[in-house]
Amino acid sequence: MKLFICLFALVATVMTDTNSDLLKSANEQFTANLFGEAMAWIPNSSLVLSAFSLLSPLAQLALASEGPSHDEILKAIGMPNDDVTKQVIKDMGKQLRSVKGVELKLASRVYVGNDAELDDEFNAMSRDVFNSDAKSIDFSNDLAAADEINAWVEDQTNHRIKNLVDPILLRHSPQAVLVNAIYFKGEWSKPFPLINTENKPFHLSLDETIKLPMMYKSDNLKYGESEALEAKLLELPYVGGETSLLIVLPNKIDGINALIPKLRNPAVLNKAIDEMRNTEVNVYLPRVKIESRSELDEILRKVGVEKLFTSEAKVTKLLKGKSLEVSSAIQRAYIEVNEQGSEAAAANDVSLDIRAAFRTTIDLVADHPFFFALMCKSKQLNQNIITFTGVFMS
Template sequence: MIAAATVLVLLGSVTYADPNTIGLRGKFFNKIPNDDRFNYFDIELIQEATKRQDGNVLISPVSIKAALLMVLEGAVGKSAEEIRDVLRLPEEKDSYRIKTQQFLRRLDVRSPSITIETGNNLFISNDLKPYSEYRSAMQEYYSANISEVEFTSPTKAATTINDWVSRVTHGLIPKLVEAEGLPADTKLMMTNAVYFKGKWKIAFDVDGTTVRCFYKQNLECQRSYFMETLSYFKYGYISALDAEAVEILYNDDQFSMVILLPTKRNNINKLIRDLTHSPLSDTIGKLQLTEVLVSIPRFNITYNSELIPVLEKLGVQEVFGAHANLSGIASDIGTAHISQVLHATKIEVNEEGTIAGAGTGVLVVPLMGTTIPRFRADSPFLFFIRDTVTGSILFGGRVSTPDAVNMQPSKENYASEFKIDLNTRKEETTEHYISQVSRGHTKHQVARPGNLPTATDGRPLYQQPQSSDKDAIQFSFSGNL
């Protein structure tokens, strides 16, 4: 389950915003196809947010876009131009209104395996009188509710706003604003909330989950639960990024999670820098459908951020300062400007999913010399949950620290990971296991030592598992096959 909420707070008073902040466009902008430009903001946003903060990061570009689009509807002059420029939108209002309408419609999905809900709400001070044209546009193109709020009573206003956000996000984000953070001269709060719940198309079998090392940025080992499955995924090595990539579909094929994993364990920052040169759609287009063993950690991220510095760096500046022009909202809005862009997100990733097909499948990490590749996200990686049709990114971020196992690693826990080059993942001794998974049944069958291969001198090529992973047979290779 995933949820996000974004709120833009408009104040009637004036503060100063640094006019020397330089937005990031990049010399590669003109090389991006027009159809991808609206989505390219997604990458820039995630890139800039992950640059500014260590640890886990979770951003919802669609939530932030929706909030910015509601501002754009009432912005005039340079204030509007900067937002259009950052979002790569045309100048004609009718054109981007239609694009916005189409964009938001795809964020309303209700099926047994995929649920996406989104909501826009304008919380307006009861002394502000928006133009009827602005009200109509908010309702027609943004499906936005308009609610009058007494910001002079901060506790009551915060409760109203938080109750709405909690309802849209199914309780994942119970609180977005604090009463003490709501100035009495607040004129308007533009709020967006997004909720996503999806089941994997190819399930990660719970019985196949194992405890392994996740190597943090300093190469310290953190014991984490890793989910595994063997199937056909879009997978490949992206030379321009020096990273592996895999696309994991959710049911209905409309949405997927794309994971980018640096070839070298401590190269996550380089990957973040390089990503701006390679739009995500191009990266996915280079992947090939391949049988691959995918192993990723369970992870939960709760993230809160003030995004004005990020948006200023990307080029949205005037609406945050003394020269903001939001006169398209109401005649009495005066010198109001955006004083806060609050963004809250939460994600929970686990084994939940729909098992594809019945019968018995076999999960195999092959012996040396075989060709089935393995994608193991055991160090910091980037991930994106995207619309496979439009390329729009619903959620994206960086996993630096997944869920930890509450146990102290022992010598036996490291038995399958000795003689490993921690920097490059190159293993001198490769861990192998075979487990049979009864798809569609609860019974988990395990290959037994009596049926396992032996070396030419008759010695078994396995060692009994020494960790809590009772469903694994670990092989240490030596001698001739």
């Protein structure tokens, strides 16, 4: 029997030190692996991806599985056993739901066919660990079922993610559909004044240039330069101080393809982040708007989750009396980065610009393809958790 999972993203209750360290290291390596494979699958394209949002549904499937497929999933997401997985995922949800200053919505649901029944133990575990509910649905009416699931998805993501499920994917009446939604919206702690935005050159390559709306502000920000990455780094904080957007800009106009393989080693990026220091920076950043649809079947196979998509899957603990395999895995992710400011904030920004003019400043001009990551910080443990990553090409 087939199981179809739909996963999409965007965008901390104190975790124990051990669980927090495990979540951070597991997420970093899984993110690096998945992002690297996704970029290899669709090179030279803008992409936004939330490997972090996959940890929860993959863990859910691991706990519903037995045998090699169970072991493969836990190894891929960096979890040692079921008990630790439950505690880490539960703590992760609490931590993210408590993040301050931004809008962060997390939701999870299991749709079960009318002729199937959710396993009682899995149902209880889903509610307790994953904060997930279950709903019966008639998969035999593929159009109506797709409409119902898509309407729920839109509602959970402020109508940013539309048409996640194609009715064609439900045509063979899957037994269950797992849907995981993460929505993030935040305002800069200091907005980019709208009046500063101008169309400026953006280099697609050494030979091709276009004009894009380029935002500008001057601010005291964390900035760094990495010889190992051959790139400059900048951290832009959101209101509340617990989330930020990291920009990694290659030194060379055509340096993005050389940067991506280096990011497969999380230690290199971590070292560069640790060495960042506050300084006055003139920031030139294009507006960003990316929506990506990623077919994750092959990408997950590349990072070691193989048997889940075969008859060897043995997802035996999700539905009563039935063993399932995964037929498809999809992620839709959306991000928009703009000025997010008001006229009053712009006036305040002008006065800060004037004061900054008497200091030594650094220019960061993001006028060619760059990598970005949304980070959530646990202030209690002073750790950054990367929730999604991407590349902006144009």
